[in-house]
Amino acid sequence: MPYEKIKNILRQSNLRPTKQRIAIFDILFRQENWHFSADIVEKKCSESGVKISAGTIYNVLNDFYAKGLISKVMIDDDRSWFDTNISDHFHVYDTKDRKLYDVEPEDIDISLPKSIKEDDVKKVEILIKV
Amino acid sequence: MPYEKIKNILRQSNLRPTKQRIAIFDILFRQENWHFSADIVEKKCSESGVKISAGTIYNVLNDFYAKGLISKVMIDDDRSWFDTNISDHFHVYDTKDRKLYDVEPEDIDISLPKSIKEDDVKKVEILIKV
DNA sequence: TTACATGCAAATGCTTTGCAGTACT
DNA sequence: AGTACTGCAAAGCATTTGCATGTAA
Numbered sequence: 532m533p534y535e536k537i538k539n540i541l542r543q544s545n546l547r548p549t550k551q552r553i554a555i556f557d558i559l560f561r562q563e564n565w566h567f568s569a570d571i572v573e574k575k576c577s578e579s580g581v582k583i584s585a586g587t588i589y590n591v592l593n594d595f596y597a598k599g600l601i602s603k604v605m606i607d608d609d610r611s612w613f614d615t616n617i618s619d620h621f622h623v624y625d626t627k628d629r630k631l632y633d634v635e636p637e638d639i640d641i642s643l644p645k646s647i648k649e650d651d652v653k654k655v656e657i658l659i660k661v
Numbered sequence: 662m663p664y665e666k667i668k669n670i671l672r673q674s675n676l677r678p679t680k681q682r683i684a685i686f687d688i689l690f691r692q693e694n695w696h697f698s699a700d701i702v703e704k705k706c707s708e709s710g711v712k713i714s715a716g717t718i719y720n721v722l723n724d725f726y727a728k729g730l731i732s733k734v735m736i737d738d739d740r741s742w743f744d745t746n747i748s749d750h751f752h753v754y755d756t757k758d759r760k761l762y763d764v765e766p767e768d769i770d771i772s773l774p775k776s777i778k779e780d781d782v783k784k785v786e787i788l789i790k791v
Numbered sequence: 792t793t794a795c796a797t798g799c800a801a802a803t804g805c806t807t808t809g810c811a812g813t814a815c816t
Numbered sequence: 817a818g819t820a821c822t823g824c825a826a827a828g829c830a831t832t833t834g835c836a837t838g839t840a841a
Contacts, residue, residue: 547820569806587824593806605735609831610805638776640770641771641772641787642770652789652791653756657771657785659777659786699830714797714799723832739806
């Protein structure tokens with residue numbers, strides 16, 4: 532993605548377009564809809580010849596998440612997993628090879644309990660473990 | 662619960678009925694279907710006058726979980742949460758007061774994607790954040 | 792008595808934080 | 817210039833582990 536475009540996206544989110552944020556954003560959105568943890572990003576950075584400290588990577592990912600540029604995947608793991616897919620969707624988790632796959636909302640029919648007011652629902656997380 | 666009964670349950674799960682395991686089991690199943698983390702168990706133990714080290718509490722909870730005596734709740738938190746309810750069910754998470762509530766499977770209608778073979782599904786986790 | 796469990800403290804691994812220096816606006 | 821961000825290392829926190837001691841079978 533052209534750096535000017537990335538800069539604009541960051542500015543629109545009230546994030547200063549620093550070298551590190553631009554580099555991480557570029558790496559994250561080079562491929563679409565994938566799942567990553569902080570250490571994967573760190574590895575990808577150094578593979579791309581960009582040295583960014585672990586602390587900064589955590590800060591940048593948390594900033595991106597806070598601004599809604601990326602989402603978090605709820606999964607029972609010792610690391611936090613993020614997702615470039617920020618639209619409503621669910622996940623399939625392959626417990627054998629520990630890999631995550633997206634499930635689009637139109638592929639799942641779900642009706643919540645009547646006792647829950649629809650307006651109160653902030654998010655519905657569904658993880659299908661196979 | 663009578664200690665003899667607890668001892669039998671532990672023995673049936675191939676767990677030696679030690680003083681600590683009995684005490685923790687007793688505390689866990691004194692109330693039904695509740696959610697707890699290791700530090701809550703530790704607190705409940707000392708409130709009951711039983712001093713059990715943190716390491717042992719983690720070991721015992723993990724043993725109980727491995728034997729299917731308790732279940733784990735998948736939730737985006739810095740601590741692990743367990744559940745005495747081991748039947749298939751889902752959760753509502755109140756993000757305001759950070760409390761969990763059970764949802765019985767008959768209260769939710771869900772149909773999984775056709776692309777997933779039913780026999781492959783190990784578990785379906787649903788968390789409704791309100 | 793023999794295998795297994797506990798206690799304690801140290802180690803681990805992810806994540807956050809404090810602060811001095813650096814870069815964006 | 818002023819403010820925000822980064823780098824680094826240290827701190828934090830939940831959890832696991834190693835080993836000597838203790839306890840169930």
